[in-house]
Amino acid sequence: MADWELSDGKVYPQRAEPQDAPPGPSTCVFPTEAQLDTLVRELTSRRLSAVSVGAGEGYLEAQLQRRGVAVTAVDLDALADPSGYTTLRCFCSAIRRVRAGQLFRIAESASCALLFEWGRDLPWRQYLRAYPEVPLVVIVGDPALHDGLTEPSASALLDDAEWSLEWRLPFAAVHPSALAAAYSRRTAAPPRATRLGRRPIGFTPPRAVLVAIQIPTDCVLDREGPLMLARVPGVWLRMQKLQFDAEEISAHTFERAAPHVAAAAATLLPADGVHAVGLSCTSMSFVLGTAAVDELLRRGCPRAQTTDMARAQRAALRALGVTRVALVTPYILDLAEKNVDMLAAGGVAVVAHETMGLTHDSMTDKVSKQTITEWAVGVDCGEAEAVVIGCSALRSCEPGFIDQLEEKLQKPVVTSTQAFLWSMLRVAGIDDQIDGYGTLLAKH
Template sequence: MTLDIQIASRAPELDERPIEKRVGLIILATDHTTELDFQRMVARERIGVYTMRIPYANPVTPENLRAMHPSLTSGAALILPDETLDVVMYSCTSASVVIGDATVQAAIQAAKPTATVVTPTTAAVAGLKALNAKRISVLTPYTVETSKPIADYFIGLGFEILSFTCLGMTDDREMARIPPAEIVSFAREAIAPDSDALFISCTALRAAEAAADVEAAIGKPVVTSNLATAWACLRLCGDVVERPELGMLMQQPMAHCN
């Protein structure tokens, strides 16, 4: 018996897009954390999250971070090739500093010219401003060498750093293994009494998961790298829903992200 396979009488009608808004993530090959955070905090019925991993080799040093720059354009181009994205987020805080926010933006927009580019540093600055935080404490998992450019970045933008604590780690895969409860414990030690907020740097850390617990422990707002980028991507996609269970930042509008 020969099966007669027939073509339908008409072509299907198509939506303009499968999902209304598109957020592209460029993350490190070694990243354990960002995708899970964005699926938990950003992805929803009207916002799709699409990921590309780019080469990265430990240890976390300024030289190895800077080496990712040539991969940014090709990485962005492979996220839904030949289609537009609303936002592209490069998920590395320390590399955004050593490469430079403007350089990261130019590299990504070479492939996705209409996308708004978010880095953890631009998002963190926008988040701290939204919280009216000018005097901050900083906690990083990095070495002193890698932490110093982070400090210079925020000081250069007019923030006063009252305390800066780093954990001296060099492997982002180990940073991802720090339990959220440990992050809360280190946050208690890192916060200066007169700080307006605590910034916890590094997209590898599971700090966004711990943000609400950190705020309960220190009595002040916290901005983490992934919490800030998730917040910025949501607001840039028109999502203004307040989510207090994720921390104080997720209750704020966004006025700055450049």
């Protein structure tokens, strides 16, 4: 035991190497070249300097300094080795001394790595709390000596959500089970930019909300309706398709689909925010009849005014003072005759009528405006006070089209979509007049 002495219950070797020629390290960390290279790459790739806390004799720090890494070595001013030997051997340029419990002040922590080498009084967690900007931590420790508080082991931050393990490997040191581990701070989520505003909020309610319940084959109203109503400030148009089990435009198709009218209207929320709701199919309207249509629409929108394209045709002709019309429709004969009967029930005589015999809207919506014009001119006669163009699937309500046709015919023209939107506006209490859509909307 001549070469050892007992102090504070611990055994320390007695050392007698000359001060001017210290031998290899014996009480510090002394990594191999490969281990050093791993650490140097980690630091230099991130362009980081380092503060090494618990530097001991500074051997690791000296090796890093020789490889171009700016390292500040820090250790306690009261050393665990009472022999004074470690004060004689210092491998690095200098070791800064701090008192127990004191933190070394780090000037530029955001560009600095922290290196912790085991030490019984090392306040390593205090460093992490004091310098939250530090991006990288390297811990050299022996799991056998780790007490979780003052002696960090290489696995100390494995379960810490703030840190991510970059690498862990054996590190040559006095303690044979020493490991080194590098942890990078996880990138914190940026602070949320969203906050609850405190500025006043102004609300502008619509003058009227109009709802068109459409058959699923109708795509013309989707284009023509918004174009017209964009000219009426404060009026909103909502469109809701109802369910069909066939594409054929016939009385049987409409009768089977009738229950779906109520279901389509019932999907609208808030129901009490609707001012007017209407069935936007002329032939379905006159097949089902006014009373049935109203009952179906009111199931979904009980507080809204109701209308449909069939009654809108009659109301438009009454507003114009017309009792005799020429009629153009795209329907098969059965539906075309029902259109004549519907007008007659409203006191309007059809003095001339031509129908195209089309069975599907996918054909009707492709009929050109030139064709519609030619059929309207062809069916007109001197006895007719106005020309009616039935069916919303005919593209007869685009801006300017009705005005041009009235100028050519020299009499009012009523189309299904024009009359329907006019009726929706009027039953909702909107009396605005609109140019470009014929006499009906310009004067009534």
